[in-house]
Each structure stands twice: as structure tokens, then as C-alpha cells.
Amino acid sequence: xxxxSLGLSAEILRAVxxxxxxxxxxxxxxxxxxxxxxxxxxxxxxxxxxxxxxxTLPLLQLLSQQAQGKxxxxxxxxxxxxxxxxxxxxxxxxxxxxxxxxxxxxxxxGGVKINPQIEKLRHGVDILVATPGRLLDHAxxxxxxxxxxxxxxxxxxxxxxxxxFIHDIRKVLALLPSARQNLLFSATYSQEIKTxxxxxxxxxxLIEVARRNTAAETVEQRVYRVDRERKRELLSFLVxxxxxxxxxxxxxxxxxxxRLAQQLEKDxxxxxxIHGNKSQGARTRALAGFKQGDIRVLVxxxxxxxxxxxxxLPHVVNFELPNVPEDYVHRIGRTGRAGREGEAISLVCVxxxxxxxxxxxxxxxxxxxxxxxGYEPDPSIKPExxxxxxxxxxxxxxxxxxxxxxxxxxxxxxxxxxPEQPGARRKRSAPAAxxxxxxxPRSQNSRPQRPAAKGxxxxxxxxxxxxxxxxxxxxxxxxxxxx
DNA sequence: AAAAAAG
Numbered sequence: 289x290x291x292x293s294l295g296l297s298a299e300i301l302r303a304v305x306x307x308x309x310x311x312x313x314x315x316x317x318x319x320x321x322x323x324x325x326x327x328x329x330x331x332x333x334x335x336x337x338x339x340x341x342x343x344t345l346p347l348l349q350l351l352s353q354q355a356q357g358k359x360x361x362x363x364x365x366x367x368x369x370x371x372x373x374x375x376x377x378x379x380x381x382x383x384x385x386x387x388x389x390x391x392x393x394x395x396x397x398g399g400v401k402i403n404p405q406i407e408k409l410r411h412g413v414d415i416l417v418a419t420p421g422r423l424l425d426h427a428x429x430x431x432x433x434x435x436x437x438x439x440x441x442x443x444x445x446x447x448x449x450x451x452x453f454i455h456d457i458r459k460v461l462a463l464l465p466s467a468r469q470n471l472l473f474s475a476t477y478s479q480e481i482k483t484x485x486x487x488x489x490x491x492x493x494l495i496e497v498a499r500r501n502t503a504a505e506t507v508e509q510r511v512y513r514v515d516r517e518r519k520r521e522l523l524s525f526l527v528x529x530x531x532x533x534x535x536x537x538x539x540x541x542x543x544x545x546x547r548l549a550q551q552l553e554k555d556x557x558x559x560x561x562i563h564g565n566k567s568q569g570a571r572t573r574a575l576a577g578f579k580q581g582d583i584r585v586l587v588x589x590x591x592x593x594x595x596x597x598x599x600x601l602p603h604v605v606n607f608e609l610p611n612v613p614e615d616y617v618h619r620i621g622r623t624g625r626a627g628r629e630g631e632a633i634s635l636v637c638v639x640x641x642x643x644x645x646x647x648x649x650x651x652x653x654x655x656x657x658x659x660x661x662g663y664e665p666d667p668s669i670k671p672e673x674x675x676x677x678x679x680x681x682x683x684x685x686x687x688x689x690x691x692x693x694x695x696x697x698x699x700x701x702x703x704x705x706x707p708e709q710p711g712a713r714r715k716r717s718a719p720a721a722x723x724x725x726x727x728x729p730r731s732q733n734s735r736p737q738r739p740a741a742k743g744x745x746x747x748x749x750x751x752x753x754x755x756x757x758x759x760x761x762x763x764x765x766x767x768x769x770x771x
Numbered sequence: 772a773a774a775a776a777a778g
Contacts, residue, residue: 370776371776398777399776399778419777420776421778422776422777425777425778448776450774451776452776453776456776540773540774541774542774563774564776589773590773590774591775593774610773611772611773612772612774615774
């Protein structure tokens with residue numbers, strides 16, 4: 289099935305094919321014709337399913353079909369997103385697919401100067417992408433007029449509700465004409481979402497492509513048990529010894545993200561942190577640097593757990609498990625997108641046993657757990673409740689290891705060499721690159737070597753029996769992504 | 772309890 293049969297105009301199809309896309313994803317196949325018919329939709333698509341194009345393509349089409357007046361152009365389509373990064377991405381998608389159409393669009397979000405935004409709005413745009421806070425700011429200043437909006441898109445609506453945007457959304461709704469077409473996208477269906485959908489949508493067509501709370505099947509998930517204070521060392525070792533081109537690493541706190549990025553730089557890895565306390569400029573730079581390949585390790589809080597679309601991202605590492613199990617699903621969704629293979633590794637210390645259990649309960653399966661030679665957890669370290677705040681996720685707290693020594697094995701885990709349980713998927717053994725025996729790699733000599741070049745040599749014999757693994761680098765993109 | 776979003 290190709291894009292041609294979805295009822296899109298030649299200009300849009302041209303832009304799509306110029307991006308190298310040939311085949312619509314399931315959500316696009318379902319959503320595009322329905323939106324073109326003028327119906328409201330409630331779509332349960334997660335990021336990575338191509339849902340952004342699922343609404344931008346038909347929206348562009350509908351807007352371009354209607355004649356535009358020569359003079360003042362009112363905003364006819366409004367897209368709301370929870371984060372600034374997502375807003376920027378959606379706006380980019382609109383630019384890309386609308387480039388052969390005489391439509392204008394712009395994006396407004398906080399953290400950047402408001403005046404250039406006012407300038408663009410005054411100039412007149414057909415499509416506006418926005419985060420709620422800055423949009424209301426504009427509304428109060430009367431620098432935006434929403435009284436002619438015909439199409440409303442709420443992207444990642446569940447996330448917006450989680451972030452407490454419901455009041456802002458209500459205020460925005462009050463500024464819109466009541467006759468309009470509404471598109472609501474949400475990865476999950478909570479009661480709140482249902483309530484919002486009831487209020488917002490008229491006879492919506494339900495579109496469900498990705499099942500709730502299931503990780504993409506192409507993502508290989510594994511857990512490495514390791515002591516908290518050795519996580520950083522293990523991470524650097526993994527990046528170097530497995531020759532990862534790029535990796536997205538999640539921490540629980542902003543402070544932890546900063547600290548880890550600094551430490552990785554000291555290990556000789558180009559790294560940057562991205563979180564909500566960084567200036568918008570720093571956030572944009574970090575993301576751009578990562579997308580360009582200048583930055584090898586991007587350390588992020590859950591700001592990046594949803595909605596970020598980084599092309600060809602093969603590895604995600606949970607440096608710390610998320611407090612909320614659902615966020616695990618969103619985090620690992622950053623890899624293995626649109627049917628490509630990906631790998632999600634969680635570095636788990638004893639303090640996180642409970643978080644791991646919660647995640648496994650949500651996934652309804654046990655994650656394969658391994659111990660890498662040289663990184664065996666110290667059995668004398670007892671679980672401590674996870675503190676939130678400054679000391680929460682770091683490399684402090686040494687010293688307690690020496691104190692008490694109740695020899696208790698950690699439960700429910702297998703070492704890399706232990707026999708697998710019947711029926712369990714066979715796992716690769718620990719990397720050959722790791723030192724054999726019990727000798728722990730010193731942080732000095734385990735320091736990752738810089739990659740020789742951007743082209744990959746496959747990383748060593750550790751891949752030998754990893755026959756499920758795809759080559760790390762692939763270039764063809766047959767499906768249309770975009771958040 | 773942390774994170775995001777308005778300044």
C-alpha cells in the first residue's frame with residue numbers, strides 16, 4: 289500500500305516522497321482518510337508510530353483546499369503539545385510536508401523571546417503549533433487571535449494532563465469557535481482522557497494502533513545488575529566496548545543528568561545533558577548536536593521520555609529506573625521505532641528492586657537480568673530506599689558497603705553464565721571485551737576508546753552469538769515517522 | 772517524589 293491511495297494532493301505526495309517515504313504506517317493509513325472526511329478522531333497511537341504525519345498531512349490538505357483570502361490570514365489550525373521540543377518537531381513536520389503549498393505556519397513556546405513570535409503571528413499564519421503556557425501568554429496580550437480556528441489537535445494529551453495542563457487547555461478551548469474538527473492523540477486511556485474526549489469530540493472515530501503499555505516488540509530489553517556507584521563506569525565501558533555510535537541515557541533527576549554528563553566527558557565521551565532547568569538554547573543545542581552526531585551520549589530526564597523523535601537511535605540506557613513504571617515504556621520507546629530494532633538496557637542496583645518489580649508487573653513479564661563479569665554487585669550492600677532530591681541518583685554513599693556484611697544473595701536474578709529458565713529467551717553472554725575472571729576492569733583501562741571513524745566496525749566477538757542483532761547502522765527508511 | 776510548562 290502506498291501513500292497515493294489515501295486521497296492526498298500531488299503537492300503533499302511530492303513532499304512525502306522527497307523525504308524518502310513510500311509507505312504509510314498503520315496510524316497514517318487509518319487516520320488520514322478519516323481526517324480528510326472531516327471527522328473527529330480519538331487516536332491511541334504512541335510516539336514512533338508516525339502519528340505526527342498522521343495529522344499534519346491531512347491537515348495541510350484540508351487547509352490548502354480552502355481558498356485563502358489575499359489579506360489578513362486568520363489562524364485556522366491549532367496544534368497543542370506538552371513540551372517545547374515536541375512543538376518544535378511538529379512545526380518542523382508541517383514545514384517539511386507543506387513546502388509545496390502556499391500555507392504559513394509558526395510555533396510558539398516559552399523559554400525564548402516572545403517578540404519574534406509576535407512578529408510572525410502579526411504577519412499571519414494558517415497553522416499555529418504551541419505549548420499551552422506561552423499560547424495563553426499571547427492570548428492575554430492579545431497577540432494571537434484564535435477565533436477562526438477550524439481544526440484543533442491535542443498531541444500527547446495524556447502527557448498534557450499528567451503535567452497539569454488541564455486548566456490551560458480549558459482556557460484555550462474557551463477561546464475557540466465551537467464548530468471545528470478535533471483530533472485527540474493519547475498513548476493511554478485514563479478516565480481523565482475519556483472525560484476530556486467526551487467534552488471535546490463529536491462522534492469521534494476511534495483509532496487504535498499501538499497497544500497500551502506494551503513496549504515495541506522490536507526493542508530488546510535487558511537488565512544489568514550493578515552497584516549504584518559503579519553505574520557510570522559500566523556505562524562508559526558499554527559505550528566504548530560495544531562501539532555504540534550514539535546512546536540516549538535517562539536519569540531520574542536533573543542534577544543527576546548534569547553530573548553524569550560531566551563525568552562522561554571526563555571519560556572521553558562527548559556528552560550533553562538535557563532537562564527542564566537548562567535554558568531553551570542549551571536544550572535546542574544539545575538536541576541538535578545529538579541529531580547531527582556531534583554528541584555521542586545524550587543524558588536526559590523524562591523531558592525526553594516522550595515524543596522525541598531521534599532518527600535511527602539504536603540504544604537507550606536507563607541509568608536509573610523511572611519512578612513511574614509507565615515512563616519506562618515511554619523511555620524505551622525512543623528506540624526500535626517503526627519496526628527497526630533497538631536495544632534498551634537498564635542499569636539496576638539493589639535500591640531499585642522495587643521499581644523493577646513494578647515495571648515488570650506493568651509489562652506482565654520478567655526482564656532478562658544479567659551480571660557482567662567485573663561488575664558483580666557487592667552482596668553486602670543492602671537496599672536503601674530511594675531518596676529523591678540532591679543525593680538521589682548518584683555516586684555518593686560509599687562507605688556503607690564496608691559496614692555490615694549479611695551475606696545475602698540478591699534474589700530473582702541470573703548471572704550471565706547461569707542456565708536460563710526453560711522457555712526464557714537465550715541471552716548473549718557478557719561481552720568478550722570485558723575482562724575475564726573476577727578481575728574488575730579498572731576505570732583507567734576500561735576507558736572507552738573513541739570510535740575510529742563514524743563508519744562502524746562491528747564490535748568484537750561479543751556479537752558472535754547475538755544473531756538477533758541487526759547491523760547497528762541502517763539507512764533506509766521506508767516508513768514515515770515523526771512523533 | 773520528580774518532571775514538565777509562563778516569567
